[in-house]
Amino acid sequence: MTGVFSLLPEGQLGLLQSPLSGAEPYGDTEDLPRYLAVGGYAPLPAPDRLLDWIADAGLRGRGGAGFPAAVKLRAVRDAPGRPVVVANGEEGEPGSVKDRWLLRHRPHLILDGLRLAAAMTGAERGFVYLSDAPSERAVRRALAERRTGLRVDVVRTEPAYVAGEETAVVRRIDGGPALPTPKPPRPFEKGIGGAPTLVANVETLARLAVLHACPDVAGAVAGAHLVTVSGGAGTAAALVEVPAGTHLKLPADLCGHGTADAVLLGGLFGGLYGSRWADLPLDHDRMTAAGGALGCGALHFLHPGDCPVAVAAEATAYLAAQSARQCGVCVSGTEALAGALTAVGRGETDDDTRDRLRRWSGQLPGRGACGLLDAAARIVATLLAHFPDRIDAHRRATCPACEAERSDDGGRFRVPVP
Ligand code: SF4
Structure with a gap:
């Protein structure tokens, strides 16, 4: 099965559903009036209060490493200098489409998340970093519709596996090649132009914006995942939002991979798993404890014809x-x-x-x-x-x-x- 699906419980706001049209995922690009109508760009709470919500909800970064979002935000806020924030939409992991889908369909959600990240860190400058041309068009249209008070520039790069790595992002925005640099320093210490820099995956920022809009269900918003499902004959993919605590079996069954022999996890970052793949959890800590890695949450299933x-x-x-x-x-x-x-x-x-x-x-x-x-x-x-x-x-x-x-x-x- 291909397409875009939400497996969230009824009534829970997700990143794929349009609250205006019910449970249907967005089929086109959400414009400013639609985003405002669902409560977007709501007034900012005290930055520390929002940071506490994020920490309590346990929101983790969605670029692959799964680092706690609140820890990263606080590190950028507390470093000396005027911070910079970056929405990282360069989706280098093969088999993942979630970031490009969000940029193309819900650019305001990402810009809202970037605005919140800037408020929490004290940044006055932001960037959207990407390689996908349709995503760039959607983001530029959204920026033209809405001035958030935060100065935001779009930086385009060439697609490559390493181009979305956080030090490569900083290097490219500073005018260099999109290649990683040795760490330390990490971007939160010394990033764009030497300033402390938050490089946040676009799904992380989108979840931040939804969490701000729905603090009552913050834990559920922070625990849900966007997973790209592919494999089998052909290369068509499905994008599925799953609730916290889900095992691989749920999205696999939905997309017709319930009888797969094995799965390649995380784009290419998480490794290969055999007959017991269905019980693997879509959760960073539990996957790490199981000896693997969730990565960006892309699932590529192997069927009997795949070696x-x-x-x-x-x-x-x-x-x-x-x-x-x-x-x-x-x-x-x-x-x-x-x-x-x-x-x-x-x-x-x-x-x-x-x-x-x-x-x-x-x-x-x-x-x-x-x-x-x-x-x-x-x-x-x-x-x-x-x-x-x-x-x-x-x-x-x-x-x-x-x-x-x-x-x-x-x-x-x-x-x-x-
Ligand atoms: S930065 Fe080093 S580890 Fe990373 S891709 Fe380049 S050569 Fe390999």
Whole structure:
């Protein structure tokens, strides 16, 4: 099933539903009169009060790392200098469409969230950072409709896996290439023009705006997730909003993937999971405790025609091609992982290859300037942990799915925005 769906309980405000037209998701771009009619751009409460709501609700960033939003906001507010706020809409993770959908359909929700973030941090300057042309048009139209008092500029970048990483965002807005820089300093310490900078994912900002409008249900708003669901024949995707506490089974059943064999999680950041995927929680802490990562919440399901070894090889080859080639360990590490997985896929493997992959996937995480190397290592680690039988099948040349076509350019994970 493709399209846009909300699985939130009736009456709970979400990011996809239009409160004006009932439970139907927005089909077009919400303009200013419609946004004002549903309570948008409401008067600001005391900034500290809003920060307390966000902390109490437990809102986490939705760019992939899942960092507590209130902690980041306070760090920017408390750093020396006049802060800057950025709505980060550069959706580099393959298989995710949620950020572009929000920018295209609900730009005022994001600008409202940016206004609130500026109020909480004391910023007088904001940016919307993106690569998607339809999103840029929608945001520029929304900015022309509404002056929020906050000066906001739109900065366009070229799409790339690392272009949305927070230090790459700062570097690009400062006029450089959209490539990560070593940390520290992090943007909250020294960001755009040297100022403390909040780089917030657009879904985080949208949730902030809804939370401000509905403080009574703040916990439910903060706990809900937008997930992009893809996989199976073709590449069409569905965008689904799920309530807090949901397991993967719910969006999978809705979108016709209930009988899938496996799932690739988080774009490419969360790893591969086998037969027990349905019980995995859509929750950062519980996913981390289960040894994985939720990432941006994109779910790519594998069906009987999909080989997990081939998917892992394709994903790591894509990451190797997307490496910004700034950190030696990333260049050599991602290429080595991709090369070894390609060899596994061809059946050219022995116990040494498996040992090498196990060693590398344990040693490489955390050694690059951004998360790309971690993503490649996690894909390998989870393949080894959850699919030893499929690796053996390649050794014996008996993998049932290996007739499936594959490409090494990440084409499998490219999905259109519904
Ligand atoms: S880890 Fe890789 S992608 Fe990230 S900054 Fe270093 S070289 Fe670039």
